[in-house]
Amino acid sequence: MNGVVNIEDLRKLAKKRLPKIAYDFIEGGTDDEVGLVTNEQAFRKARIVPRYLVDVSVRDQSTTLFGRTYSSPIGIAPTGLAGLFRRGADLMLAEAAREANVPFIMSGSSTGSIEDLGRIAPDHGWYQLYSAKDQSVSEDMIKRTADAGLKTLVFTVDVPEGSNRERNTRNGFGRPLRLSWKGKFEALRHPGWMLEWMRHGTPMFDNWLKYAPGKSADAVADFVGQQNRAPMTWKHVERYRQLWKGNFVLKGIMHPDDALRAWSLGVDGIMVSNHGGRQLDIAPSPLEVLPAIRDAVGDKMTVMFDGGIRRGMDAVVALCLGAKYCFVGRPTLYGVTAGGVTGAATALQIFRREIDLTMAQIGATKIADLGPHFMMWKDEEEL
Ligand code: FNR
16 A cells, blocks of 8 residues: 555545445435534544653553453444445455454445354454344344354444435435446446456345345345335344343444433443434534533443544544544545555554554553543634
């Protein structure tokens, strides 16, 4: 990954490789895409006040989560359809995470299978569940996750309905992906991607293949579309908690009361997240709601975070405000799109180095040193 210095460099490379229809799927938000800006801008309002005259010559960013020690406090969030950006991307992300010793969450709309994840990264792979209309499908996925040897199940709760993603509408994005003549013409300007697509066709939702009535990409995509439109309530949380014996995490919690309710039902952890600004455009950024959620649950449950992290220092801010662990979605997708396993590994290395340097700059030698005592805020009037 010559010449790549930061995540923005990876984003530019990913953009170059992908046709517009695929790049816009990664990058897009909903409605006016205010949420994308909100998520990143929240970090620009944060200030970390450095403390000096501390010996920071030895620094350790390892973090223990659910009894396992990871080398860094940033893991890979679940992102659906990764195989559309590079064939095999889900498992490439898993491999990069395993090598970096951080968690990788396979999406409920992944293009790789739970069983392959169990083979490649049993100690680092987590599985993210989308509740299906046919509960026997969800329950079987939970069983497959356990059978594959994975220890953490993440239930995403912030997709009660599809959202208004206007880039996708304009581009004619659908599942499975089909290219119009105009789309094909545009894609020809991205020959690396186009060749792969011509060779392998549209990628499958591998985990759903088993349940769909037909085995073509169309049949599976239709089935997933029908199954995803299912009501989701706390009853599902109770049921899945009962069935799943490992660590159980809810992803997409944005309100302290929901966090407390999750705790009362025996959930082990939550991810404070607004789905990367892809669901409710007017939602607050996860960073804005993080302190109140952390205050509400204290140390009772593990509070994790994602949304808008593009620099190591952003993760340090989230950790100072009470997150135990951070995840990124787009940055590692840029990496894997740009350069496969090496690209994903590069994204993780960039974060690792930036976190290390931020810790040195502020006088922190370990993650436990971080806390709200480092924080102040830029006056909003001046923004
Ligand atoms: C996502 N995200 C997501 N979340 C989830 O729980 N299941 C999923 O299948 C997906 N799919 C998905 C696809 C793409 C292309 C993106 C960009 C995101 C949301 C993701 O897990 C995470 O919450 C956000 O990406 C975090 O924000 P950043 O790091 O992208 O700013």
